[in-house]
Amino acid sequence: MPLLPKWFLLITYIFTFVQVSAVSLTYLQPTNIVLEKRFSDPKKDEFSIRNVVPRLISRSLSVIIATTLPAMLPFFGDIMALFGAFGCIPLDFILPMVFYNVTFKPSRKSIIFWVNTIIAFVSTVLSLVGAVASVRQMVLDANTYSLFVNM
Template sequence: MVPLGWIGGTCGLLLAAAISMYANALLGRLHEAGGKRHIRYRDLAGHIYGRKMYALTWALQYINLFMINTGFIILAGQALKAIYVLFRDDGLLKLPYCIALAGFVCALFAFGIPYLSALRICIPGSQSNRIFTTIGAVANLVFAYNTGMLPEIQATIRPPVVKNMEKALWFQFTIGSLPLYAVTFMGYWAYGSSTSSYLLNSVHGPAWIKVVANFSAFLQTVIALHIFASPMYEYLDTRFGSGQGGPFAIHNVVFRVAVRGGYLTVNTLVAAMLPFLGDFMSLTGALSTFPLTFVLANHMYLMVKGPKLSAFQKGWHWLNVVGFSLLSVTAAVAALRLIILDSSTYHLFADM
């Protein structure tokens, strides 16, 4: 919301929800394409386009998941640092240390309210910098709503599959979005208002509120990371694990500990190295979330339902394909520019 402002940010959140709901509804209607349930997005893409698109979709999905998981570790580390600073602002506990601790806790959890940070209400720099930052924010809005994993998330839904999937989507993008809006708007107001900002950040302010908020954020990110890491665990277990001896056999337990721990170690290392990961998430949103959720969904719908669509409907879906493709390219250019600028400002393992 910061680069877009109150009006732009609020409209952007609502518009991103609407177009995300629409795109996911298209995917839901393709869930039983060809008379067969496709429980993975890449299976659906492979069914429609062939093996090469299966591989490309798989790659984009797991890049998405890796970035989401890495981002969660950064948020957890920021929450820990925010709690520490409330009591001892001596600079001894750096952000990379907090991220490493958060990654360790996440690894432990794997085996067995969005973070309210101080916001920059005005975007510094030249007019061109504000423009590119705004374009990057648009990609982040889309990233906030989508994972490119609808078939995987809804795979166990009971028949009639498509109808119930649409009901679940309507619930998710209406009632389910209210907590997101509430936390976002309250956090933005709290740190944007001069009075509330003073109360929250003053020495005599209600420190316990910030402790509870950040500790809740820490717990939430640990749980969320485990959920979004599950598809990667499933792939690694299926691809490289041994099915003999059951899940609790010693060799299978050791394998899971080593593989999952190794995956989270890589996540944590990247998170500590690049705490300005928001720029990379903008790039991921441009190169992965936009194509998976909007471009590919509309084109797959054309491929499967094309003969039954009117000329107007075909034109509408082609407009979406072309429009979101152009937006994806534009957002990617903006994200690359921000990465270059921030790379010259922040060093690796920066304490932000």
């Protein structure tokens, strides 16, 4: 029996689904551009049937493939943790702080400089710890390999 009310778990699942949907749209955009260049007709209007149908089919197939293949991976959660440690944390927490300090050159005596520096440093440490932990978990999970194990 869960320790939380069912409505709370339902809301958590809904918000997780919405967040993952938005993120997948963002990360699949380069794939969508490549597919649209390959299957669309540049001489036709962007919203013509000739261009909309291939776009709908190619985007649907890319989402299906991008969902099915990771679900088959036995270490999907661990791999996502590794990608988060090396991809999301630096892009979201480290680089913006460093770029702000480099671009605007706040005084070393200002609070904004030190807040940015502390955020970048702590995020770097968390990124390294997350990477080590996810690789460790992959090694531990290697003995229990099976397809669709996370489903």
